[in-house]
Amino acid sequence: MLITSTKKVLSTLLLLALIPLTYLTVVTDGWQFVAHSTSISSTVIATILMMLAVGIWSAQLGGRALWFVPLTFTGLMVIGTFLSYTHLSLAMANAGILLSVVVMGILICDGTRFSTLVAAGIVGFFALSHGYSYGRVLANSGELEFYLAGIVLTGLILNLSGELSAQFFMQKSSKHIRVRVGGIILFAGIILIMSY
Template structure:
């Protein structure tokens, strides 16, 4: 990944954070919902690990997966969020979220090269669980649209962070860079097992 692309990813991440900073001092209306929505993914270890790992996984796959895999996650997470906000029950949400960390970490650790459609399907299934968890925990006083925009933007920011992290590690070289990326995936997968077992 070229230096201009890394710079672009960094700028995009900073711009994505700007709206939450601008609204952070307002506690009512749409701003209230947006800030709550934005903070929900970034304050949960399971969500952070899964979403950053989606970015690393997409970077490993390369090509169109770099943008299609994270985009699929964000869109299907929004669908899951709508289900959660609407009061629809989805069984095993917490287990689904925790397993996403295990599976995505393992995919990175083993350098799994799935076909693009399969990779999109894999992250899409997990995205529904993450979205439902966000939607079901929306404060009653929050605007649903603003809350959803907040958690979607936070998720996209975490995906960008994962892409940038994968690219940065990859710059260590084809051999050492891939080894470090896989070690990071293994660490995420182990953390996911801790989440499944309730140890984290």
């Protein structure tokens, strides 16, 4: 009974996450670059993986990290977007996005535990790169409001999906599942870096 209801909740959350992603990639002119650029597509995939990974790692950390770490990621991603509209420059923002997936894969796979503030600092650092990179692309599109609404909604839904997945799948055989999930994220990050 619990397994069936958890699967339904996860399926619903993942479908809800697709709504803003579909809107951002198909409807708005500012996101038509996704279909035209392999490198940008890699960063979009990396961002989706990062959002799920933040949720998974938050669930592993438990306690305050369950809400503080995902909210930090989302908030600093928004701040990173606004930074792209200033004269500040974040060198290697795209590299930071791709590296973030590898780092999160390692942290999940290893079961690394930090304090909530340190964990929030790690994901926040990478969130600035994610937000800044997308903000640069959107700077001339006039689609900032749609992007911000979509990224906040999608981010929180994917973070929650990651948390629920971690709590559901890692209950019984936590080490084996943790290593597999972290390994998949790590491997995906390496593939994304190689294809960039």
